[in-house]
Amino acid sequence: MDEEKPTSLFARRLLVVTVTLTALWLILPLLVIVPISFSGENSFAFPPRTWTLQRYVDLAQPMWIGALINSLVIASLVAVGASFLGTLTSFAITRSTSRLIVIVRALVLAPQVVPIIIVGLGIYLVFLRLDLNGSYVGFVLAHTVLALPFVVIPVAATLQTFDRDLERASASLGAGPIATFIQVTFTIIRPALLSGTFLAFLSSFDELVLALFLQSPSLVTLPVLLYRRMTDTIDPTVAAVATIQLLFVTTCMIIALFLQRRKDSNDQAPAAET
Amino acid sequence: MVVPVLILLGVVFVYPTSIFLLRAFTHFNPPQVAGLDNLVWFLGDETNRIILVRTFTVASMCAVLTAIVAFPYAYCMTVIGPRGRTIMLGVLLLSMFLGILLRNFAWVILLQYQGPLNDILDAIGLDRIRFLGTAPAVVMGMMHILFPFMVLPLYSVLNGIDRRLVLAAQSMGATPMRAFRQVYLPLAMPGIIAGALLVFVLALGFFITPALLGSPRQALMSQLMFLQFDLQAAFGRAGAMAIVLLIIAMVFVILSNIVQRRSRAYGDAS
Numbered sequence: 001m002d003e004e005k006p007t008s009l010f011a012r013r014l015l016v017v018t019v020t021l022t023a024l025w026l027i028l029p030l031l032v033i034v035p036i037s038f039s040g041e042n043s044f045a046f047p048p049r050t051w052t053l054q055r056y057v058d059l060a061q062p063m064w065i066g067a068l069i070n071s072l073v074i075a076s077l078v079a080v081g082a083s084f085l086g087t088l089t090s091f092a093i094t095r096s097t098s099r100l101i102v103i104v105r106a107l108v109l110a111p112q113v114v115p116i117i118i119v120g121l122g123i124y125l126v127f128l129r130l131d132l133n134g135s136y137v138g139f140v141l142a143h144t145v146l147a148l149p150f151v152v153i154p155v156a157a158t159l160q161t162f163d164r165d166l167e168r169a170s171a172s173l174g175a176g177p178i179a180t181f182i183q184v185t186f187t188i189i190r191p192a193l194l195s196g197t198f199l200a201f202l203s204s205f206d207e208l209v210l211a212l213f214l215q216s217p218s219l220v221t222l223p224v225l226l227y228r229r230m231t232d233t234i235d236p237t238v239a240a241v242a243t244i245q246l247l248f249v250t251t252c253m254i255i256a257l258f259l260q261r262r263k264d265s266n267d268q269a270p271a272a273e274t
Numbered sequence: 275m276v277v278p279v280l281i282l283l284g285v286v287f288v289y290p291t292s293i294f295l296l297r298a299f300t301h302f303n304p305p306q307v308a309g310l311d312n313l314v315w316f317l318g319d320e321t322n323r324i325i326l327v328r329t330f331t332v333a334s335m336c337a338v339l340t341a342i343v344a345f346p347y348a349y350c351m352t353v354i355g356p357r358g359r360t361i362m363l364g365v366l367l368l369s370m371f372l373g374i375l376l377r378n379f380a381w382v383i384l385l386q387y388q389g390p391l392n393d394i395l396d397a398i399g400l401d402r403i404r405f406l407g408t409a410p411a412v413v414m415g416m417m418h419i420l421f422p423f424m425v426l427p428l429y430s431v432l433n434g435i436d437r438r439l440v441l442a443a444q445s446m447g448a449t450p451m452r453a454f455r456q457v458y459l460p461l462a463m464p465g466i467i468a469g470a471l472l473v474f475v476l477a478l479g480f481f482i483t484p485a486l487l488g489s490p491r492q493a494l495m496s497q498l499m500f501l502q503f504d505l506q507a508a509f510g511r512a513g514a515m516a517i518v519l520l521i522i523a524m525v526f527v528i529l530s531n532i533v534q535r536r537s538r539a540y541g542d543a544s
Contacts, residue, residue: 011450011451015346015349015350016350018346018347019346019347019350019362022343022346022347023347023362023365025343025418026365026366026368026369026418026421027365027368027369029377029380029381029384029418030368030369030372030376030377030380032380032383032384032390033376033379033380033383036383044382044383044386044389045388046383046384046386046388046389046390046393085278085279085282088275088276088278088279089275089276089279091275092275092276092279096276101276104276104279104280107280107283107287107288108279108283110287111283111287113475113476113523113527114291114479114520114523115478115479115481115495115496115516115519115520115523116479116481116496117479117481117496117499117500117516118291118294118295118479118499118516118519118520119287119290119291121294121499121500121503121512121516122289122290122291122292122293122294122295123286123290124290125290125293125294125297125509126285126286126289126290126293127290141282141285141286142286144282144286145282145283145286145287148279202371202373205373206373206374206375208374208375208482209481209482223373223375226375226376226379227375227482230375230379230382230486231485231486238379239379239383241376242372242376242379242380245372245373245376246372249368249371249372250368253364253367253368253371257360257364
């Protein structure tokens, strides 16, 4: 399939140049952050004139640690909740014969296309009355709603192409419904569920708009703190957080790549569906 | 099975959004007093209309420009070998996983008056430009975030196109350019349009990026809504704006669904 040559040499070179430029446009801006994190000045001047490691030392302050812990706790709970509820919903969407299920599907996906500010202001009004603002419960509930599509889209897609004869075969061979689910169905949806759970975690960890409405002085998440340190003050500590996150993400991706290569290069690029 | 999800969505999404929208008809700040006053206020005010049009323009620019930048990338992903594809996907995911806020931060550094981009302009003898606070800066930051939402669905559409059709056209005498334009592009069009519509709808709701890279004088709908809600406590006016924004978004979501359904029907037929 890769042998054909429909494009002339010129077109091919043009494509390579364009794609390289696009890749640079995606990556280079991120690398600009790294030197700023070592800046000795209280500005975002690039390149910095003086250098220090103080920003990384500052991160040990309770303010940053506290925000990080809050974000991690909330994102973990959201990941668990969204993957559980998302799996249930995916089964319902793909296996129900009811016509109303179309509405459920639309409802689950809607929070991602409705402008976030509308959802945020609405939640603010309701949670104020329920006294959920500034609480873990409020954050987890709100973020779970936003994270559900990340689980439902891939898991439902996997279930749609899933050969139900496998379940019947398992049942006819004597496995009970629970054993069938664990050994057959779950094994097949596991990759989709894992990536969905990961994206759900990430969406909560990164979420800022709802967090701005839900936060309280006693409950601040990492994005809220970062946003404040970018707008209220000019604090290069933000760049230190970004650098650590960049390093972490890169390491995770290299590990994932390595694991995948070991698992045999079965060239299957994960195609996304939206 | 869906009951817990429905309860969650009801309490945290449907109910809050509805009561917020309903405020447009129940909550009034003088001079608005009753009925449709809030909607009339929004559509009747010159400044508001400018902001609505600006939001629409910024979102359209994002959609069109992202589609133009994303098409070669997605196309390349379908013709490159497995290793190249992994790298291209890795680049995409790396930028995605850093998060919206930090990517916006990167653009703040890049585009600032004493920033690297202006240093380059300076070095080649051009004047420094105040990028920050302008609509182009906002569009740039938004495109960077919206890019994956365009590339990934587009890639799955392009990957499904039978490239032998292009070869067939060439074997019948079409130049590569013509074969591409008359055979490949029409097949790719539903994917491009669906992706661009999705990007447009997402772009309508951006709040953080315009706040960081734009300026209050270049405000978009989300910021104006927040301003009315937060500073003026004019929940009704904010609700009216939400209704207008939501209607526009819904129209484009439905359009995108129609395009996708058509292309799917076409795919089944061929």
